Amino acid sequence: MLDRVLGPLNARRLHRVFRKAKLTVLCLFLTLIVLRANIGAGKFGTPEKDLDEIRETFSHIRNRAEPRRVLEEVAELKSSGDADAGSKNYADFDIKKILKDEDDGFPEFKRDPSQPYSLGPKISDWNEQRSEWLKNNPDYPNFVAENKPRVLLVTGSSPKPCENPVGDHYLLKSIKNKIDYSRLHGIEIFYNMALLDAEMAGFWAKLPLIRQLLLSHPEVEFLWWMDSDAMFTDMAYEVPWERYKDHNFVMHGWNEMIYDEKNWIGLNTGSFLLRNCQWSLDILDTWAPMGPKGKIREDAGKILTRELKGRPVFEADDQSAMVYILATEKEKWGEKVYLENHYYLHGYWGILVDKYEQMIESYHPGFGDHRWPLVTHFVGCKPCGKFGDYPVERCLKQMDRAFNFGDNQILQMYGFTHKSLASRKVVRIRNETSKPLEVRDELGLLHPSFKAVKTGSS
């Protein structure tokens, strides 16, 4: 046909052009698809969205085909308005669809970005302010019993669901474990799920939180920070508070590793005690400057890698920063810092978890040390994130075992124990009696001496 219009030679030329054009068009088309896949095309979406939409359409068709179930259990009070206006299946629901920021009219107070970072306005008389408050509030003393300070255990996690599908379940188990220990030992808990300062995100988030809590709870004598991946494995061990009466900051670590070696893992900031006093506010202010994310944190990271032994290259973290501060300013801070290693205020899980059965055979709760660790800390497991430093299966299995190891000590109060360290099932170990008050639990945890309060108050 084209032959007739254009002539045979031109027709051939045109065919040639078409053939080349076909290839060009094909390549262009493919490029567009690839770009769309990676960058997206606004409201035209990405191929993943296409796939989701296709899936949704098919499942929608499938759902409609199922016989409608009449939900009789629902009370008559249910209004007619919500006649099945959406899916009732929780699988594949993306919570991010719901979450969004709104302006509710409350004015926001922002930090002045032109000023160098600080945790808050400088306070210099906190000890005096605090003791005045304590005098005016005798109902909330900072010591709840002889030699027993009021302690606030602080931990937390992200307000968004974990990326790992079982992450939230392990966070739940971990907080239950802390609730149990705290209840036995008369300790209060603050579970944080809010990012107070976006600049101090990540491991630095604890600093603004700790400062805020110290200032808002003058009745608290010691703040005990504990990571969400740390669990109590000795429910009977009470921290020797008397030992720290002249100290303000207790961490698990070794003096030689910090002051002599400047080893970046010479101490651990996953579980530590901080006294509520001026000194602590000051050390927090000294600690914070390496934290603000971005260039400051990156550059600080380089300094820390250079100065500390064994530290790999990455941005500044709070633990390395504390090692650096103590190693370089020992005269200023060292006197009030206690590096504890006689019990596992922090116990690295790698060397502990395989020994639980041996411990059960040879020892009993109450030691807090290598015989029966107070805390087993799953450093590097990151159950809430997608990928940690260790194989997922080992981490989760061992976390189950550690949880059960601690939970057994709680359950024995009521006459139960887990079937095995790997099992969720519980079995009775003590027959019930019609005279429950004549029976004592083996570990004496139902009414331990460290839970007793000062008598004499109404």
Next chain:
Amino acid sequence: MAADPTYSAQKRNPTILPQTTSDDDDGGPRGRHLPKGRHGDRKFGNIRITILCGFVTVLVLRGTIGLSNLVSFEADAESQYLIEETNRIVTAIRSDDDPPDPDDENSPNSTSAFNLGPKIKNWDQDKKLWRRRNPQFPYFINGRPKTYLVTSSSPSPCENSIGDHYLLKFLKNKIDYCRIHGIELVYNTAHLDKEMSGHWGKLLQIRQLMVAHPEAEWIWWMDSDALFTDMVFEIPFHRYRSSNLIIHGYPDMLFNEKSWIALNTGSFLLRNSQWSLDLLDVWAQMGPRGRPREEAGKILTSSLKGRPALEADDQSALIYLLISQRERWMNMVSIESSYCLHGFWESLVDRYKEMMEKYRPGFGDERWPFVTHFVGCRTCASNGDYPVERCLKSMEMAYNFADNQVLNLYGFRHRGLVSTNIKRIRNESVTPVVNVDKFGIRNSLRGNKG
């Protein structure tokens, strides 16, 4: 191509390989047999292009939809492997990997009455004696009776991870309320008795706490899908000096209508006493799994208004018990509706914004509900009775509504009721104790003792 002479040449000579349309420029003079080499070249050229297109298609598909069993980069393969590993492990965790117990079968007909435990008599006297001997474990502190709040959830992960996430948030909410009000919190994740499975497990948990903790004056059961939305309100214990059970409900619905939702056992308090132990023993009779629960279910359905055909549940059983044994129990029961000891979520969540405008924490009733209870959402299961989006959005709103009251002391607030982000609403002070006195909930409660 119309009337191509080469084509007809091929027809005449079938041994010659057919020419494919290709990017062979020169088109070839008509009628010439092309040498085999040229055929081969063209063929390779064609194949090259086919392979190229095929490769690009694979890349595109892999990049977009993720068909990683085709050629993929190492990092993505690793990522995919990890996701699969995690899913495999998650499935293993969710399924019960214990071998079944030999005595785990249904005990269909226990002719003897079911026992929550050995019959305890004289509990009131024993408890009093113990308390006198152990003043260091007081049962009355700062003007409030010592209370244990108990809640529970399954030891296995939820069907969907969002369920665990909200269990965590709701537990944090309970931690906050209990810390502010000096209540002991117990979170149970063990199935203590295979007969008293499901919601019936609460009876055993309550009894167990009572007898182990004589210093506890009240045991407060709260479902895991209920949360505190009034952080200031406290149970007016002085009202209940002669009661042993405090439960939310409506007396006319209970005695006149005999409705199966006249009371709510999602949030109630039982005094630690002989009376309560006796009530639990009688209540438990409808609970044992299998035949007793099914038979009891039939009785309950026929006796209570609006109840569908179901096996016996603890709420209907308690309602039936209080109706049928009214003289025995009712004089020590306080049916409370003047505040939301249990607040059904559907009628509350849409009004949070209005409440924040008009009222303030402390009322505990419809103006500012004490407890918002997400009955029917069942976030830990795979399906609920209500649309997922409504449930989750409402739960997030209720959680933030409550969390704002906690964050207020620290000078923060959520950026709206559906936001996980917070903002500072008060300038930091160099005299923080002033803010503690002004905004601390505990301080505001000092007048409400006794």
